[in-house]
Amino acid sequence: MYTEKVMDHFRNPRNMGVIEDADGVGEVGNPTCGDMMRITIKVKDDRVDDVKFQTLGCGAAVATSSIVTEMAKGKTLDEAMDITNKSVAEELGGLPANKMHCSNLAADGLQEAIKDYRSKQGGGEG
Amino acid sequence: MYTEKVMDHFRNPRNMGVIEDADGVGEVGNPTCGDMMRITIKVKDDRVDDVKFQTLGCGAAVATSSIVTEMAKGKTLDEAMDITNKSVAEELGGLPANKMHCSNLAADGLQEAIKDYRSKQGGGEG
Amino acid sequence: MQLEHMIYMDHAATTPTDERVADAMEPWVREQYGNPSTLYTIGGHAARAIEEARATIADFLGAHPEEIFFTSGGTESDNWALKGAADAHRKRGRHLITTTIEHHAVIDTMEFLEKRDYEVTRVPVDSRGIVDPEDIRKALREDTILVSVMHANNEVGSIQPIAEISELIKDSGALFHTDAVQSVGKIPVDVDQLGVNLLSLSGHKIYGPKGVGALFIRKRTRITPLLHGGGQERRRRAGTQNVPGIIGVAKAIELAAETRDGEAERERALVARMWMGLQERIPDMALNGPEDPSLRLPGMINFRVEGIEGEAMILCLDMNRVGVSSGSACTTGSLDPSHVLLAMGIPAELAHGSLRISLGRDNTETDVDYFVDVFAPVVKRLRDMSPVYDK
């Protein structure tokens, strides 16, 4: 049911873990729903310098988290904010219909992390 | 669906045909219903001396006609009148449920033939 | 069980499973037992195989894969189409239209619906067993929600003017169902050309397995499920799928796609040869159904034989190792003669004395000639026995 790319990210998740002294933390989802992600980012020169994820959830949840870290790394914060759940799913070669909503939160998680970083900066741009 | 005995009587019907100068003729059934029998008998000393059948109908119709001639031959008329459609079916080792009614008329045909004979005798016993 | 010697001429009742179909099914019976609804590898294999099968069938019918739903056979497809459409549209209307020559899966379902507050109009057919599209149109009412007309009749083979009917009723808002169980694989069946919303087919009539079929449901057609439960078949038909059966029906369709037109021509010639032979040898018999072979299923011929009865013919033919069916009541266990023949105006006594021959891929000229040779004496024997035939 999953594409090879989804399974590859599930089998070999990229950037799994926590950045201990993160500049921003984003948490989305909820264990009651069976899906939860935590994205931590390190920001340098208004760019996503490092990003890691932790995920509780199904194959789609893990794969979207993994790939969103790859997509975000090195991007400016504005560029990273433009990553959507839809573009994440596309990057994975598609997700099963019933996974489009429930487990496809990774872009939201990244955005939350960036927002968290920005709010800590007092709403400034860095 | 038919017993071996039914199929035997269907394959090798006994006493098939018409007695040209019959003492009694019985006709039951109706081509519209798909089943019709004609039984002709020859009576001697108040016994069924000879009996033949003609049948339009399914396997059960043919087999019951055939066996009723065997059962009747040599019997006194009173004994022959006691042959029922039920005893015919039993003699054949049973008939499929849906054939118990439609195609099991042979005893009726025999009785009609005997009645025909008796009525020609002016209602007397011989 | 000397099957190798049997001459089977009852392909409208069921067909031998093609060896290539049986071979295609076998791995899915033996090794590939995964449940298609599961997540691990063998479940995925089964799920993918089902989707490929769906695509094959869709392609053959000119439909989209998402419009094909697997069922347990023609009867379930018909029941689902009728009850499902009737239920889903009950608020809009309660009137259904069908014909007098449908298969019992439609007739009996219509009767059931009639007892549950639906109203059914049964449009008659002509003496050939063909419905007039105008009669369907005239039967339409404001509250007609479904029209069901079979594509080809299973007793006499008459082909119904489905495309013409759909043209006439397309603006009425009624759904249009056709039972194509007998036509699929034998004559062209294209859902767009026919203009139907719902179409039933069955595996075992096309050299495929028994107990599996499909219902075509055109996109955006509202129909209530008949089997509720698990999420299979995109939540419209619950139940763990019959994976080998589905693979088998798709393989059967694939083979039909390759051979249909040539085979139709071959069978039409065989039927013509048989009919010619029979007419030469046997007096007092007549064709049931359209004279024009193009209005009939290629391998099918139904005829009536004066003075004798159908089941007796079948049994005598079986004694000669020939398998055929009759239009007679006895075959179905009911006392009434074929409703199809009666609807065509054939008198009951002749309906009782009718025989259906349905040839198939395995029949040859030799079979046909053998049939004529054994059938002529059978008729003579039964007529000799008959109290009503004395010509």
Add this chain to the structure above:
Amino acid sequence: MQLEHMIYMDHAATTPTDERVADAMEPWVREQYGNPSTLYTIGGHAARAIEEARATIADFLGAHPEEIFFTSGGTESDNWALKGAADAHRKRGRHLITTTIEHHAVIDTMEFLEKRDYEVTRVPVDSRGIVDPEDIRKALREDTILVSVMHANNEVGSIQPIAEISELIKDSGALFHTDAVQSVGKIPVDVDQLGVNLLSLSGHKIYGPKGVGALFIRKRTRITPLLHGGGQERRRRAGTQNVPGIIGVAKAIELAAETRDGEAERERALVARMWMGLQERIPDMALNGPEDPSLRLPGMINFRVEGIEGEAMILCLDMNRVGVSSGSACTTGSLDPSHVLLAMGIPAELAHGSLRISLGRDNTETDVDYFVDVFAPVVKRLRDMSPVYDK
């Protein structure tokens, strides 16, 4: 497709077809293609084979052959039992009783009936997943026409007190149906001992074929057909019978009769060994379902693992060539966690993190030990990845 290396532990989803079953079916796929409703020899062979199969199944269930009706599987049997009984008795009442842990074939059918003017009471279960017979009795009303309680649950394996329930409700006039799809072949199932009027079973859960099942209908039980049409199955279930499937399910029952009790003991021991092994290696997990193994299906165990999610476990296990299912939503394509686990009072996050293992005839101690060996690191890996587990 390295199936030979796969360790299959999802026998509650479906079972491998026993070779002897596949062998028994094969002639009926290939040579013996006759339609059982026809009159000639090969039709007769099929008809007789079906009646023998019916007798085998009846015998196994303590029923009469005339009480066994073949269907396309457990889902159809459940739909037929519920809709058929509801329809036939609708004039007497409109109230139905069931439990909160039924299979979707019952749940969804009940929901459908609810939308069609029936009223449904759903009796809850305790934390083990077992219903209290008293609660069923209390739910009875004057107008209750049907009670449906599954015999053994398909997610946690809990066995329901069917005989006790039938004792309590037998004077109520309500029909009693049990879905025995999971229990048949695994624990004793006798229709008189259980005291039911209707009982569903399915072929593919007992090493038999997919797409075939049966419904036991006790004599004199009124129930409306679900599939109308031809006169098959004594006019109660139309449709050309799936002859190979029917032969297959009977063969499966025959094999189950031979091996059931010994196999149950063997599987109970395997499950105990597995659970012991898992508890030694993995912290923070707990059993879902009855602790007492005699209240559970022999080969089944369901447990929750804190901090991780079911589908991820399944995928990781599949990477290790182990096939299992989860109580998690993701397996069914819905977003909600298992309704069974929730009904037992298990919090949603733990229901999401639950796994069902269902062992079968082909599993060995080696398989069980292998499972424990690969599962422990899977849990560790997923917990390492999890934002909610940091013990």
